[in-house]
Amino acid sequence: MKQQIASLGSRGVAALVDGLIYVNLAVMLAARVVEETEVAMVMDRLMTFLAMIIVVGPLVLPWFMAFLVSGMGGGIGKLITGLEVVDEKGERISYWRAFFRNQIGRAVSGLVFGAGYAYMFKDKERRGWHDHISGTYVVNRGNGNAVVGVFVALALVAVLGLMLRGIVIRVGENMPVYEEVVGEMRDEFEGAAKKI
Amino acid sequence: MSSVDYGRILRRSWELTWNNKWLWVVGMVLAAFGGGGGNTGTGGGSGTSSSNLREIPANLPGQLPEKAEEVLGMATSAVGEWFVSVPVLTWVLLGAGVVLLVVLVTAISMVARSWAKGALVGGMDLADSGKEASLKTMTGFGFSNIKSLIIFSVISGAVVLGVVAGYGVVFGVGMLVFGWFETLRTVWLVLTVTVGVLALVLLMLINAMIGMYAERLIVLKGMAPWEAWKRGLALSKGNFLPTLLMGLLNNAVGCSAGCLSMMAMLVIFGVPAVIVALPIINSGFSGPGWISVGGLVALFILFLNANVMLRGVMVVFSYGNWNLFFKQIVDKTEVKQ
Numbered sequence: 001m002k003q004q005i006a007s008l009g010s011r012g013v014a015a016l017v018d019g020l021i022y023v024n025l026a027v028m029l030a031a032r033v034v035e036e037t038e039v040a041m042v043m044d045r046l047m048t049f050l051a052m053i054i055v056v057g058p059l060v061l062p063w064f065m066a067f068l069v070s071g072m073g074g075g076i077g078k079l080i081t082g083l084e085v086v087d088e089k090g091e092r093i094s095y096w097r098a099f100f101r102n103q104i105g106r107a108v109s110g111l112v113f114g115a116g117y118a119y120m121f122k123d124k125e126r127r128g129w130h131d132h133i134s135g136t137y138v139v140n141r142g143n144g145n146a147v148v149g150v151f152v153a154l155a156l157v158a159v160l161g162l163m164l165r166g167i168v169i170r171v172g173e174n175m176p177v178y179e180e181v182v183g184e185m186r187d188e189f190e191g192a193a194k195k196i
Numbered sequence: 197m198s199s200v201d202y203g204r205i206l207r208r209s210w211e212l213t214w215n216n217k218w219l220w221v222v223g224m225v226l227a228a229f230g231g232g233g234g235n236t237g238t239g240g241g242s243g244t245s246s247s248n249l250r251e252i253p254a255n256l257p258g259q260l261p262e263k264a265e266e267v268l269g270m271a272t273s274a275v276g277e278w279f280v281s282v283p284v285l286t287w288v289l290l291g292a293g294v295v296l297l298v299v300l301v302t303a304i305s306m307v308a309r310s311w312a313k314g315a316l317v318g319g320m321d322l323a324d325s326g327k328e329a330s331l332k333t334m335t336g337f338g339f340s341n342i343k344s345l346i347i348f349s350v351i352s353g354a355v356v357l358g359v360v361a362g363y364g365v366v367f368g369v370g371m372l373v374f375g376w377f378e379t380l381r382t383v384w385l386v387l388t389v390t391v392g393v394l395a396l397v398l399l400m401l402i403n404a405m406i407g408m409y410a411e412r413l414i415v416l417k418g419m420a421p422w423e424a425w426k427r428g429l430a431l432s433k434g435n436f437l438p439t440l441l442m443g444l445l446n447n448a449v450g451c452s453a454g455c456l457s458m459m460a461m462l463v464i465f466g467v468p469a470v471i472v473a474l475p476i477i478n479s480g481f482s483g484p485g486w487i488s489v490g491g492l493v494a495l496f497i498l499f500l501n502a503n504v505m506l507r508g509v510m511v512v513f514s515y516g517n518w519n520l521f522f523k524q525i526v527d528k529t530e531v532k533q
Contacts, residue, residue: 039274040281047282047290055293059300104225104308111224111508112501129221132331133315133338185275 003090003139005125006083011138013149014077020156021076026053027163034170037177062103069098073141081149084141097134105130200438200524202445208324209516213509216323218330222338223515224508225312229305306346314341316512317415320519337415344414348421352410355425356403363392405432405439412522435525442521449517450510457506465499 029052033045068075070093073084085101087093093101109116109130116129125137171178213219318337319329327333367388374380410428413419419427432439472491 040278043275043278051290051293055290055297059293059297062300100307100311103304104311107228107308108221108225111221111228112505116221129331133335135332135335 003086003137006138006140007146008120008126010081010083010140010146010149011120011126013146013153014074014081014083016153017077017080017149017156018075020153020160024156024160024163027160027167029053031163031167031170034167034174037174039181062099065102066095066099069093069102070095074138077149078138080152081146082141083138085136085138087135088137090139093134093136097136101130101134101136105134108133199528200442200521202442205442205517205520205524206445206449208520209513212320212323212516213513216319216329218334219316219319219323219512220505220508221331222312222316222319222334223510223512224504225308226316226511227504227507229308229312306349307342310342310345310349311335311338313345313411314338314415316515317412317519320512320516321416324519324523341415344421344424345411348407348410348414348424351421351425352403352407356399359399360396363388363395367392401440401443402429402432404443405436408439408518409522409525412519416522431525431529434529438525439521442517446514446517450514453513454507454510461499461502461506465495465502469495 029045029049033042033049036042036045065075068079069085072079073086073092078084085093085098087097109119109128120126120128127137131137315334315338318341319334322333323329370384370388371381374384406425406428408428409431410419410421410424413424413427414421417424469492472488472495
């Protein structure tokens with residue numbers, strides 16, 4: 001491996017950026033749910049939120065992430081921090097190897113309190129279990145750097161904070177409506193139970 | 197039969213398991229993705245008290261109001277109306293999405309299981325021959341055998357399904373033929389069900405044996421899936437009793453170790469969990485504190501992770517037993533030939 005192995009710090013920043021992007025997207029959808037007070041609209045948005053989080057996301061993201069890793073060298077976080085996932089020859093990995101690394105490799109690394117990720121601290125080439133089993137290395141590509149990644153991560157944290165603040169305020173405002181609807185439903189079910 | 201040294205197999209397998217920690221990682225993958233085989237227990241289900249059932253009036257539907265709105269009010273019917281207002285196509289698309297997701301997860305689990313089986317069988321063989329069983333060396337076995345092992349599992353499943361379906365057809369034809377005569381029909385029913393249950397048990401047993409031999413033939417001898425199935429069947433038939441005994445021993449050791457370690461884990465995690473949960477129960481199940489909830493969640497996560505690790509080690513031990521047994525049987529058969 002002739003290329004320079006990426007530092008743990010830059011890998012951490014890349015992972016943070018990736019994670020924050022997903023969290024921001026989820027919170028953005030959640031924010032749309034609390035915007036509404038009418039039961040039908042709340043249910044509409046809730047269904048959209050759940051469908052995106054539980055069905056569409058897990059269905060689409062694995063393919064998209066494999067495309068990013070095999071076609072461009074890494075996820076958005078790695079692209080920003082200038083990192084690249086390569087094989088032992090220093091070349092980009094195939095689509096299916098990227099899919100295997102992302103889905104099965106990461107699941108392996110996540111076993112037993114993420115021991116496979118912690119292994120990167122011990123490994124000479126800073127490879128986690130997912131890198132070992134898929135025969136990959138994470139190297140510095142040159143363009144982009146960890147500092148840019150840190151700024152992007154901070155910006156994403158700021159956006160997340162603003163969205164969460166908005167959600168808390170909106171939920172606070174809507175709380176009487178929620179309590180009224182939930183209370184009514186509880187009374188109605190209790191009434192129905194008594195009738196039966 | 198007596199030529200198989202079971203004691204040596206168990207000792208050597210444990211030695212290899214203990215000395216090659218990288219094998220544990222692959223074992224944990226099999227434990228997590230459900231490919232460990234054997235030693236799995238299922239929890240008891242909950243039952244409904246018959247006395248409670250008796251309290252429900254027999255003419256219940258007649259007593260219920262015809263429309264939900266008569267007993268449920270505006271808020272509930274608003275939710276109900278929303279459900280009705282959602283276009284059917286949306287539900288169909290959502291259902292299709294869920295089905296696709298299940299297919300994707302099943303496919304990923306299948307690939308993970310096949311990879312891990314190949315890696316563990318190959319890794320155990322490397323360890324037994326004194327070579328290093330690292331993630332790098334094992335993963336080669338895993339990758340090169342994914343396709344063959346998936347094809348084999350499809351063949352194996354299809355054969356079982358075919359036999360069960362064939363038996364179903366025979367049963368159906370018999371019912372049609374003997375259906376005219378009450379006594380003959382009853383005799384046919386009792387006979388086919390009794391034979392069917394016994395045959396099913398035997399089929400599952402043989403299928404597991406074929407799987408054990410065939411997976412190793414594919415990974416260690418480079419056989420094609422169908423050839424491996426046929427050779428696995430021949431080896432299972434020729435060595436039925438020794439294989440059955442190895443399976444029983446493997447399960448007995450696995451179950452005993454599993455039960456003992458589960459009991460130890462229940463003491464380690466269960467007692468603190470009860471201590472943490474006691475204040476919640478004492479205060480009438482109302483308002484558990486964040487610390488109690490956090491403590492219980494932490495204990496549960498600890499338990500899950502320790503459980504996966506433990507099961508992973510047991511899977512490695514089990515695969516080790518089968519690998520060593522396979523070697524003895526195949527060596528013996530090859531010498532005979």
